[in-house]
Amino acid sequence: MSKIQRPHDIVSGPMSSLEPLIERLNTFSADNYWDLGKFLAEKVIPAALEKGIFAEQILKRMAEMPGFKFPFSLLKQCQRYYSYYPDVETRPLPELFYYELATKVEDSKKRDHYEKMAVANKWTISDLQKRIREDEQARREDEKTSYGFDRKEKNIWSFDTSDPRFGKPAAKGRLPGQIVANALFYYTQPGWTIVDPMAGSGTTGDVIESVSCFEDRKCRMYDIEPSDDRIKRSNILQTGIPEETGSVDYVFLDPPHDFYPRGLEPGYSAAAAQSDTMRKLKAILRESVRIIKPGGRVSIIVEVTSGPSVFIDSPFEVTLLARELGVVQIGKVYLPRRSDSTRQFSSTHDAKSLLSECRELLTFEKRTPQAAQN
């Protein structure tokens, strides 16, 4: 074994008297976790404490010594293993089970529960590992749904089924309400007034009404064809959004699918389609920016239009538009379509052009006058 080299300050500092213990520790076999833990707990840590060095510090310092063979994480695990199971030899399961429990399960009651289950059901070590993994996954899921919806932590929001509480089941173009819930979670604040100018089946209103963490948000909805009494009739392309300038905190825009022609229509002109799409997107975005307060936000769902004779990078174009309108982008989330998506393009679809199966949720903020000056 190569001799451990100690940095100068350690040789001459309080650790110098721990030298023989550290040398001895380095002779342990890497798979003898319990003995290693016992030696740490009974010899190394008490000796270090006498010198005024805490347990965590001594483990870290040893792990940093050139030639010392155990990493800090392993030392910590061994220390934990011995301190939880000093009586491992008298316990009913093989030692490896207890190492697994000590290093993966913090709560002592849970460890006892797993031990009983493993004995009663004659688990193998893989059974125990699988069960701990599954329980941890379930715990994380519960944590997410404790918000009242399936909260996403990363910027890809994919939902194979729509939460039945949000929107009307058979409504055309209905968005999985979990997308709205996540948008409200990340981009709005308590007390905010939210407007959905193309509300469809009322998904936004349903999320605000049924998820308790949004109950203090106020919601107003509009649509050219209202699907219930909460939604006011309005053609926002003709009359604008019927809200005062600078009166709203957040606008959620989910434009209809026909904003994005794919070149499959008779007499289709790609250039005309592009300018039509951009005209509509510009109109609704300009209106949304008009009605939000400084500090307010707009989220818009956009997608790339690609067909046999057209390609419009709407997310990019909308980002440019937003810049022109003086709002700053603060978010970009990918919204893959459901894996069982029934959209059919096959009869007219050109085999050499890719279809878009991912929308984007772009979010912009109207800066306050102070922020704009900085």
Ligand SMILES: C[S@@+](CC[C@H](N)C(=O)[O-])C[C@H]1O[C@@H](n2cnc3c(N)ncnc32)[C@H](O)[C@@H]1O
């Ligand atoms: C994609 S859907 C919205 C779906 C909604 N987010 C939901 O989950 O039910 C788009 C909606 O825009 C509405 N719409 C289309 N053109 C409009 C216009 N000019 N003014 C207002 N609403 C319009 C449509 O009637 C449709 O309900």
